[in-house]
Amino acid sequence: MSKSKKKLRVIPLGGLQEIGKNITAFEYGDDIVVVDCGLSFPEDEMLGIDLVIPDVTYLVKNKEKVRAIVLTHGHEDHIGALPYVLRELNVPVYGTKLTIGLIKCKLEEHSLLDTTDLRTVCAGQTIDLGAFKVEFIHNTHSIADSVSLAIHTPLGVIVHTGDFKIDYTPIQGETMDLARFAELGKKGVLLLMCDSTNIENEGYTMSERTVGETFNEIFADCKGRILVATFASNVHRVQQVINSAVKYGRKVTVIGRSMVNVVNVAIELGYLIIPEGVLVDMENMDKIPPDKLVIITTGSQGETMSALTRITFGEHKKVEIYPGDLVIISASPIPGNEKLISRVVNELFKKGAKVVYEALADIHVSGHACQEEIKLIHNLVKPKFFMPVHGEHRHLRQHTDLAIKMGMPSENVFILENGKVLELTHDSAKINGSVTAGRVLVDGLGVGDVGNVVLRDRRHLSQDGLIVVVITIEGDTGNVVAGPDIISRGFVYVRESEDLMDQIKEIAKQAVNKSAGKSRGDWSIRKSAIREDLKDCIYQKTKRKPMILPIIMEI
Amino acid sequence: MSKSKKKLRVIPLGGLQEIGKNITAFEYGDDIVVVDCGLSFPEDEMLGIDLVIPDVTYLVKNKEKVRAIVLTHGHEDHIGALPYVLRELNVPVYGTKLTIGLIKCKLEEHSLLDTTDLRTVCAGQTIDLGAFKVEFIHNTHSIADSVSLAIHTPLGVIVHTGDFKIDYTPIQGETMDLARFAELGKKGVLLLMCDSTNIENEGYTMSERTVGETFNEIFADCKGRILVATFASNVHRVQQVINSAVKYGRKVTVIGRSMVNVVNVAIELGYLIIPEGVLVDMENMDKIPPDKLVIITTGSQGETMSALTRITFGEHKKVEIYPGDLVIISASPIPGNEKLISRVVNELFKKGAKVVYEALADIHVSGHACQEEIKLIHNLVKPKFFMPVHGEHRHLRQHTDLAIKMGMPSENVFILENGKVLELTHDSAKINGSVTAGRVLVDGLGVGDVGNVVLRDRRHLSQDGLIVVVITIEGDTGNVVAGPDIISRGFVYVRESEDLMDQIKEIAKQAVNKSAGKSRGDWSIRKSAIREDLKDCIYQKTKRKPMILPIIMEI
Structure with a gap:
C-alpha cells in the first residue's frame, strides 16, 4: 500500500456511551498509539464485581504495532486498567510527573513496577511515536499535572482535550494553554475529541479557588476539630485545606490509605507545599487540642470501607467522632452514591457533629468544563471533524448538537460506540468497521472469568x-x-x-x-x-x- | 387513674429518621388515633424485597383502643401499608375524597374493599374520635386534596402539617388555609409536627403552575409526538399536560396501569377536567397524526417495569419510540434512581428522540416546603413544643436548629426515633419510654418472613x-x-x-x-x-x- 493511501483510524475501546474506562487507539499504517487506560466501577447489576476494565483484544492482537500508552492525567478512569493491560501489552507508558508518580504506587502493589517502562514528560514537550508525534498541552482539571494532547499525524492534527476545565485562577501552576489550542486551530485541525462530561450544564465551572474561600469562612468560625473528606487525587483541594489550616493556626493529620499515598507522592514531587511542622502523625494527633487540628481523609462518597465511614460508625482504630466536631464533605455525590453519603451524614449528626455538605455550602466544584468553556475550545480549535468523548449517549448527543449549533456541518460530527472505527483521510472522515471491544469484569483475582451467565445467577440468587x-x-x-x-x-x-x-x-x-x-x-x-x-x-x-x-x- | 393525671402520648411508628412509611399514633387514656399508614421502598441492601411496611405490633396489641386511621393524602408513603395493616387492625379509615378514591383501587386489588369502613371527609370538617377531635385543614402538595390536621386533645392542640408546600397559585382549588393555622396559633398550640423533607433548601418551592408554563413553551415549538412521564398521583401535573395539549390542539392518550387508575379516579371525582373528545384510547392512538398527540405515562423514575421504560426499550405491546418524538420526564430523580433514569434517557436519545429532563429545563417542582415556607408555619402556629417529622436524622436536626434559631427554647424541641414516646401534659413534654416499632419486609406474598438472616444470605450469594x-x-x-x-x-x-x-x-x-x-x-x-x-x-x-x-x- 502506497503511503498516500494509508488511512488514519481512531478507535475508542472505552469511554464512549459511558462514564469511565477511557481508552482510545490511534492507528496509522504499522503504528498504534493508545491514549489513556482507565477502569470503571461496576454497575448496580454487576453483583460482586470489583472493577471493570476495557477489552483490549484488538491491541493484544496488534501488539507489535503498539508504540506506547500515553496518559492525560492520573485519575482512575484514565489509568486504573494499566496493571491489567500491561500484563498483556508491555509497552512504554508516557505521562507527566504526578501521573507517573501515582502509577508507580499502583504498579508496585501489582508487582509490575520493575517490568514497566515509565517515561515522564512535561507539558509543552512532543514525543515521536512511529508515524505519530504526540504533543502534551497543559490544561486544568481536578487533579494536578493534567494535559490535553495534540496528536500530529501524516494526515493532520488531532486535538484530544482529555478531561479539563478552564480555570483562570488555578491553585498551582499555569492556566490552561489556550494559546496553543488557538495556534493549532489557526494552522488547521483535522479532528477534535472533546470532554463531554458537563455538557448538560450551562455557563462556566467555578474556579477551584472558590472552594478555598468557603474553607476559610468555615474555618474562621469553627471552635472544634475539623475533618475534611475529599477525593485523594484532588491535590489542589488538599492544598487549600492545608492553606486554611495554616491560616487559622491548625495542625493537619492525613488519614486513609489512598489519601496518605497521594499526599506523600505529591509532597515528594512538589505538588503539595506544606510548611514545616504542620503535618502531625495519626499517632501524635491526640496531643493537639481539637480547635488546633484538621484531619484530611477519604470517604467523600460514603464508601463503606473508607476512613470517614469507619470513623463515623466507630470502626476506626484511632479516630472517632465527638460532639462538636465539624465534618466537611468536599465533593459531589457520584450518581449512585447518594444513599451511602446520606447514611454517613445522618450518623455524623446523630453523634453530635456538625456536617457541611454540598446541599448546604459551596464546598465543591467540578473538574469538567461546562457549555461556555466547551464552546471556547470549539471556537479556538475550529476542527474539520468532531467526535465527542467521555460521556454517556445523552452527553455525546448534546455535545454534537452544540457543535452543529456553532456551525459545524452535521455530516462532520460523529458519535461513536466503543469498538467502532472512525476512518480519516486528510479531508474526509467516516465510521468504517469495528474491532472487538467491551468490558472485562474483575472479581477478586479473576479477570474475565465472571460474565453474563454468572451475573444472571448471582442476580437470581440475590432476589429470592x-x-x-x-x-x-x-x-x-x-x-x-x-x-x-x-x-x-x-x-x-x-x-x-x-x-x-x-x-x-x-x-x-x-x-x-x-x-x-x-x-x-x-x-x-x-x-x-x-x-x-x-x-x-x-x-x-x-x-x-x-x-x-x-x-x-x-x- | 383520675382524668387530670392522664398523659397524652405521641408515638411515631414510622417516618422518623427515614423518608417513607409515615405513621404516628396519638394516645390519650383509652383512645388511640393513628395518622397515616405508609410504606417505603426497599433499601439497596434489602435484596429481593418488594416493599417495607411499619411494624404495628403496638397498635395490634391495643386494638380495642384504636378509634381510626386518619389520612393526610393519597401518596404511597402515607397510605401504602393500609392493605397490610387493615388485615390485623380493622378500624374506620378517614380521608378526603381523592385519598379515599385512591385507597379504594388499592383495597380492591387486595380483596379488602368490602370489609373496610372508609369514611370521606372534607377540609374544614372536624370528627370526634374518642377523646380526640380531628380537624382537617386544606393544604397544598403534589397531590390534590391533601390536608394538614389539628388534633384537639383534652391537654391541648397538636398541629400536624402532613406533607405540604405553600402554593399561592395552585392549579385547582384553594390555597393552603394559612388563616386557620394562624387562628390555632393565636389560641395556643401545644405541639407542632412539621414536614422536614426540604429543610435543606433555602427560599421557597416554586408553584406547580411554573411547570405548566414550561410545558406551554415546549409544546409550542414541537412538531412531533410528545410523551410526558410523571408521577401518576400528581393529578395537577397531569391536568397541566392536558391543558397544554388542548391549547395546542393535541389529543391525549394515557398509558401505564397506575396512571390509568389515577386518571380514572380523578376524572370521576372531579379532580381532573378534560374537555370532551380530548382523550383517545391506546387502541385508536395510531389514527392521530404524531403532531396532534400527547401520551401521558408512568416511568419518570426509570422503573424497569414502568410503561416509559418498556416503551423505550421496545418491550411495550402498543407503543414504540420513533425519531422525532419528544419525551418530557417531568420529575426529579428520587435518590437511588439516578442511574435507572440515565439508562432510559440514553436509550431515548439513541432511538432518535429528543428528551427534556430536569437537568435541561424547569419541568418539575417539589411538593414540599423549603425553609421560608417552614418558617412561616412556625411563625403562625407558635407552638409550645416542636417535633420535626418526615425526614432522615439530618433533616430532623436541621429543622430543630431552625426552630431554635426562630426562638424556641432548645428543651422544647424533640427529635424522636420510631417507637419512642413523646409524653405531654398541658404544659410539659418529655421523651418517656418506647414501644415496639421497626420495619416489616414484604416479599411476594410473604409479610415478615424475610429478615436479617435471610437478607444476609442473599447478600452473600449475590457477591460471589x-x-x-x-x-x-x-x-x-x-x-x-x-x-x-x-x-x-x-x-x-x-x-x-x-x-x-x-x-x-x-x-x-x-x-x-x-x-x-x-x-x-x-x-x-x-x-x-x-x-x-x-x-x-x-x-x-x-x-x-x-x-x-x-x-x-x-x-
Missing part, C-alpha cells in the same frame, strides 16, 4: 435465594435410596416457615416420584422435571421464584 | 455465588459411598475454569476425608470442617468468598 433438592439414587435400579432433602438459603426464615418447608418437601417427593419414569440414563431430564414442578408450586404459594437446584447422587 | 458439596454416606459405617460432587452457581464460568473446579473438587475430597473422624453421629461438625477447609483454599486461589453449602446424604 435458593432451594437445593438432593436425592440419592441407586444407579442400577433408578430407585431413590435417600432424600429428597431440602436445603434453602436466602428464601425464608426456615424456623418460622415450617409449614411452607414441609409443603415444599412434599412437593419435591411427588416431583421426584413423578419424574421416575423420565430418568433412566439421563439425569438432566429428571432434574428439570423436578425443577419445573417445584418452581410452579412455590410461585403459587409465595409469589417468589427462588433458584431451584436439584442434585442427584448416584450410588 | 455458591458452591454446593454433596456426599452420600453409609449411616452404619460412616463411609462415603458417593461424591463429593461439586455444583456451583454464580461463582465462575465453569467451562472456562475447569482447572479451578478440578482443584476445588480435589480440596473437597481431602476435606471430606480429613473430616471423617469428626463425624460420627454429628454431621454438623463434619459439615463445618469441610466448609472451613474449602473456604480458605478458595479464598487463597481467587480472593473470593462464595457461600459453601456442604450436604451430607445418609443411606
